[in-house]
Amino acid sequence: MDRRAFLMLLMAGVADPTSNMLPPLTAGAPTPQAPQPPKPVVQSGDANFDAWAEAFYERAIKAGLPASLLDRELAGLTPDPRIGALDTRQPEFAKPFSDYIKGVVSEDRVAIGRRKRAELQAFLGPIERTYGVSADILLGVWAMETGFGTILGGFDVIRSMASLAAQGRRRDFAEDQLMAALKIIGSGEFPRSRLTGSWAGAMGQTQFMPTTFLSTAVDGDGDGKRDIWGSSADALASAANLLAKGGWVRGQGWAEEVSVPPGFDFSVTEGPTLTPAAWANLGVKRADGLAWSTADASADTVLIAPTGAGGPLFLLFPNHFVIRKYNNATTYALAVGLLADRFAGAGPLVKPWPVEIPLSLPDRIAAQQALIALGFEPGKPDGVVGINTRSALRAWQKSRGLTADGYLSIGMVGLLKAEVPVLGPAPPN
Ligand code: CA
Secondary structure, eight states: OOHHHHHHHHHHTOOOTTOOOOOOSSTTOOOTTOOOOOOOSOOOSOHHHHHHHHHHHHHHHHTTOOHHHHHHHHTTOOOOHHHHHHHHOOOSBOOOHHHHHHHHSOHHHHHHHHHHHHHTHHHHHHHHHHHOOOHHHHHHHHHHHHTTTTOOOOEEHHHHHHHHHHHOTTHHHHHHHHHHHHHHHHTTSSOGGGOEEOTTSOBTTTTBOHHHHHHHOOOSSSSSOOOTTTOHHHHHHHHHHHHHHTTOOTTOOSEEEEEOOTTOOGGGTTOOOBOHHHHHHTTOEETTOOOOOHHHHTSOBEEEOTTOTTSOEEEEOHHHHHHTTTOOOHHHHHHHHHHHHHHTTOOSOSSOOOOOOOOBHHHHHHHHHHHHHTTOOOOSOSSOOOHHHHHHHHHHHHHTTSOOOOOOOHHHHHHHHHHSGGGOOOOOO
């Protein structure tokens, strides 16, 4: 083939008739239609954030999110400088359990809850019948999450989740939430401007994460929208749906204050799962002296002494652990349940909360180091008094003939330090 015929063939293959450029004849040279290098997804001026956005864009495309949605919602995005500090803050002093409960189960809040309970019966009743979850518990969740829908948080969820993802510590979690938030916007259900929440991405009156919104939010007032921001009925029905899906046992309690006989062996706290009937054999009774309901009598329950042998004691029912789908902390779930009891008309606890002395981080770490040195297993000495630390403490207390309630008081810190003097002097009493 001569050069001219070859050119003709090439020209015939040029799709764009307006193109006046011939492809070069040298093999391997770039074609004029070669794509320009793509523009960076985000140019925030923060190199780490921009690099994350670039990689996230690819992952989001692979996950099936449309490029047009990503281009629009990621345009002009910058990291929120507040997120890093909020995500890693750690208080020097752990707030004592009793202070936390006294703060959140306040008389003001009980009064508001009782008023709401009466005012909102028109939709609380049907929600309770549909989902089988106590309306008082829903009011408790609502109170704890947003002060009955009054404190929703004004963070742009897209920006918060992008900032959290770019930091990397919780990247997979944050990217899942970001993709879910983008899906909500992409579906047209709610615009970006409505997707506001806490710094951690929890949205609306009952603080749903975007993935939970997609899977679990429901329309409670029948207008066809799942507006957990603007509709209390939607938010509370969504919370009921979440708890029902989490295994809520209809008609059963969540926790009950109990009393124990003198000389009770507290090493069974956070221990075996027994029915109230079996606990009764060990002398454990309802603190109010009433008999167990039929539904409660057959439940598997755990005994806890959150402020030690001197404070109120509780049997936790399976529903307590369902509340922890919201926030996996005993304090939180107990607070929700105690609020619910008060909304329903119950008085304060039979045994008052004791006054607790806050422990400093060095003292908590020293107690854990002492337990390790003495051959017990509290886990990593990180100052977080979790179940491993409490178990180790119970074992040590039991071995020393002390009340084995697993409660790390300032007195216990002193005794532990005295056994392992290298850890420094005992704290002042
Ligand atoms: Ca609705």
